[in-house]
Amino acid sequence: MSAGLLAQYAVIALAVVASAAVVMRKQFPNVTRRLRIAIALPLLRDGAPAWIKPLGRAIAPPARGAGKGCDGCDNCGPD
Amino acid sequence: MNAAVAELHAKDMHAKSPRIALVGNPNCGKTALFNQLTGSRQKVANYAGVTVERKEGRLTGPSGRQYAVLDLPGAYSLNAASLDEAVTRDLIRGFYPGEPAPDLLVCVVDATNLRLHLRFVLELRAQGKPMLVALNMADAARRRGIAIDVEALQRELGIPVVETVAVQRGGADALVRQLEASVAMPHEALPGLPADADLHAEVRRLLSLAVSMPRRTAAIDDALDRWLLNPVVGLLVLGLVMFLIFQAVYAWATPLMDLIDAGTAWFGGAVSNAMPEGPLRSLLVDGIIAGTGGVIVFLPQILILFAFILALEESGYLPRAAFLLDRSMAAAGLSGRSFIPLLSSFACAVPGIMSTRSIQDPRDRIATILVAPLMTCSARLPVYALLIGAFIPARKVGLLGMNVFNLQGLVLFALYAAGVLSALAVAWLMKKWRRDKSEHALLLELPSYRIPHPRDLLIGLWERAMIFLKRVGGIILALTILLWFLLSFPGAPAGAAGPVIDYSFAGRIGHAMTAVFAPIGFNWQICIALIPGLAAREVVVSSLATVYALSVSDDAAAQALSPLISSGWSVATALSLLVWFIYAPGCISTLATIKRETGSWQKVVVATVYLFALAYAASFVTYQVAVAMGAG
Numbered sequence: 001m002s003a004g005l006l007a008q009y010a011v012i013a014l015a016v017v018a019s020a021a022v023v024m025r026k027q028f029p030n031v032t033r034r035l036r037i038a039i040a041l042p043l044l045r046d047g048a049p050a051w052i053k054p055l056g057r058a059i060a061p062p063a064r065g066a067g068k069g070c071d072g073c074d075n076c077g078p079d
Numbered sequence: 080m081n082a083a084v085a086e087l088h089a090k091d092m093h094a095k096s097p098r099i100a101l102v103g104n105p106n107c108g109k110t111a112l113f114n115q116l117t118g119s120r121q122k123v124a125n126y127a128g129v130t131v132e133r134k135e136g137r138l139t140g141p142s143g144r145q146y147a148v149l150d151l152p153g154a155y156s157l158n159a160a161s162l163d164e165a166v167t168r169d170l171i172r173g174f175y176p177g178e179p180a181p182d183l184l185v186c187v188v189d190a191t192n193l194r195l196h197l198r199f200v201l202e203l204r205a206q207g208k209p210m211l212v213a214l215n216m217a218d219a220a221r222r223r224g225i226a227i228d229v230e231a232l233q234r235e236l237g238i239p240v241v242e243t244v245a246v247q248r249g250g251a252d253a254l255v256r257q258l259e260a261s262v263a264m265p266h267e268a269l270p271g272l273p274a275d276a277d278l279h280a281e282v283r284r285l286l287s288l289a290v291s292m293p294r295r296t297a298a299i300d301d302a303l304d305r306w307l308l309n310p311v312v313g314l315l316v317l318g319l320v321m322f323l324i325f326q327a328v329y330a331w332a333t334p335l336m337d338l339i340d341a342g343t344a345w346f347g348g349a350v351s352n353a354m355p356e357g358p359l360r361s362l363l364v365d366g367i368i369a370g371t372g373g374v375i376v377f378l379p380q381i382l383i384l385f386a387f388i389l390a391l392e393e394s395g396y397l398p399r400a401a402f403l404l405d406r407s408m409a410a411a412g413l414s415g416r417s418f419i420p421l422l423s424s425f426a427c428a429v430p431g432i433m434s435t436r437s438i439q440d441p442r443d444r445i446a447t448i449l450v451a452p453l454m455t456c457s458a459r460l461p462v463y464a465l466l467i468g469a470f471i472p473a474r475k476v477g478l479l480g481m482n483v484f485n486l487q488g489l490v491l492f493a494l495y496a497a498g499v500l501s502a503l504a505v506a507w508l509m510k511k512w513r514r515d516k517s518e519h520a521l522l523l524e525l526p527s528y529r530i531p532h533p534r535d536l537l538i539g540l541w542e543r544a545m546i547f548l549k550r551v552g553g554i555i556l557a558l559t560i561l562l563w564f565l566l567s568f569p570g571a572p573a574g575a576a577g578p579v580i581d582y583s584f585a586g587r588i589g590h591a592m593t594a595v596f597a598p599i600g601f602n603w604q605i606c607i608a609l610i611p612g613l614a615a616r617e618v619v620v621s622s623l624a625t626v627y628a629l630s631v632s633d634d635a636a637a638q639a640l641s642p643l644i645s646s647g648w649s650v651a652t653a654l655s656l657l658v659w660f661i662y663a664p665g666c667i668s669t670l671a672t673i674k675r676e677t678g679s680w681q682k683v684v685v686a687t688v689y690l691f692a693l694a695y696a697a698s699f700v701t702y703q704v705a706v707a708m709g710a711g
Contacts, residue, residue: 016564
């Protein structure tokens with residue numbers, strides 16, 4: 001396989017992974033949130049290496065505000 | 080940060096940013112005022128029940144002080160009769176989960192309708208909280224000759240009263256100045272009225288002291304209502320208005336759609352010529368450009384439809400339509416109160432279902448939630464437009480030799496009407512099955528008519544366009560990329576004789592699905608497009624565009640979906656798919672909203688199963704009848 005073709009497949013792989021993440025986040029926000037928490041918690045536990053904690057914080061979902069229920073339809077207009 | 084420190088920090092932040100709640104009767108301009116104060120662009124319209132959730136924004140006063148401004152759902156009383164009124168009651172009293180009580184209440188009243196709105200002012204004043212009154216729509220009151228002695232009203236109420244015009248630049252300046260003064264002032268609880276006081280009598284006393292009005296309602300409103308609320312003429316006008324909207328959607332949109340179509344085809348060709356052949360070019364040309372371009376072409380039709388809906392919302396006509404349809408809706412087991420949620424569902428079922436919170440009767444609310452997905456949401460418009468454009472000839476038809484109606488517009492109108500009639504039929508069936516068959520009278524406030532402001536219409540259209548483009552650039556693009564991947568991999572095995580796409584993941588799934596969908600005329604390409612269509616209906620169009628772009632070898636042909644399907648499908652298949660989309664099960668967001676609003680998985684299952692069964696049965700009958708008539 002040529003380097004050019006390999007690069008094309010790498011770009012496609014990135015696009016597919018990013019698309020899957022967008023679909024999960026928009027269509028299944030609660031499942032995605034729980035999944036992010038489950039992945040982030042072990043990375044943030046006491047005793048985890050210091051270098052891995054920033055990764056855990058990046059994966060952890062942001063705090064949820066009261067009263068905001070979003071089902072990802074993108075139809076609510078500007079907030 | 081431990082819990083105690085977090086609490087202290089929260090208290091500190093709270094002290095820095097006083098919380099101001101905008102409260103008042105529905106349709107008095109709270110949200111317009113909220114937008115004016117905070118620079119937000121929340122939806123406003125000229126009818127009650129637009130806001131059903133609390134909204135929060137930030138305001139910086141002239142002194143530089145920050146305020147948290149809350150926009151609460153409209154309420155006629157603190158004795159809540161519906162879910163949205165309960166939100167307002169709980170928040171004002173400090174019982175809303177996770178929210179402290181507001182530091183200051185701004186009771187917004189409609190200056191043209193003080194007889195109704197002052198009653199809630201008195202009820203709120205009895206709460207003993209810091210409060211001021213915003214006399215909104217002061218300009219409209221002056222135009223109608225209503226003279227309000229603000230000083231006298233302020234004196235009698237014992238709280239500050241300021242005039243505001245929420246829809247005018249600078250129309251809330253006096254309110255902001257008063258806010259700063261009120262927050263800085265120490266609060267003294269006012270002596271309230273006795274517990275058994277007659278609030279209506281007190282309102283009449285206040286009106287006699289501070290307000291003089293030539294007549295209770297506007298003369299123009301009365302004149303228009305004589306015709307528009309007439310049970311015969313009114314219904315004819317309503318039907319005519321709806322009919323003309325769908326004619327305009329087709330008559331006006333075509334030139335712009337042709338332009339976008341040509342632009343997409345040119346762009347696809349340019350990218351195709353500029354790149355060497357390979358998987359990345361296929362992703363860009365056959366996937367992203369063909370897929371998203373196939374959807375974006377319908378933007379003009381969506382905007383024309385929304386221009387009319389926004390104009391009707393602003394005009395104050397919609398509550399009249401609800402009043403006119405109350406009798407037929409009651410016969411079907413719904414109430415006139417269901418009209419606004421069902422109308423909102425023409426944009427999207429999600430806000431439509433959420434706005435059922437303003438329906439007081441839980442039984443009517445559930446019935447409305449379950450039939451809301453039958454209203455034709457804007458996401459279905461691209462699917463209808465694609466199929467109508469491909470299979471219905473673009474010619475004029477009419478009666479008595481006067482060919483003035485666009486046939487494609489007529490078919491679109493018929494599809495929307497079929498959705499509405501089906502919703503009424505389903506609601507009627509639900510009524511037959513339930514034990515409580517009592518009917519509830521419709522109590523609905525009819526607002527004054529208003530000429531829609533072109534600026535508001537343009538802002539509304541801009542927002543709709545952004546919502547649509549955000550969907551195209553977000554979920555539709557993501558699903559198109561995923562579908563392209565599933566249609567392109569794995570490649571055909573060595574020595575394979577059939578088309579490459581048949582061996583892909585999606586090709587195999589599509590072929591397997593035809594076992595279920597062949598009786599209703601769906602080929603494997605349609606079957607595969609139905610799956611991503613569960614996320615967003617428009618994706619059916621982009622999916623079909625991608626499937627066909629990958630199926631044909633000619634690049635130019637790949638960019639034009641409509642001729643591909645008109646030559647590849649029978650009329651019976653197209654009709655069957657059109658009928659499928661009248662009933663097609665709600666998208667995932669709609670189902671999630673049903674779960675959230677009803678708190679019941681059972682309702683979600685009921686909605687999914689009945690919509691799927693209805694869609695399948697109606698498509699089956701349509702397809703088989705069409706085939707029997709020779710359209711197969």
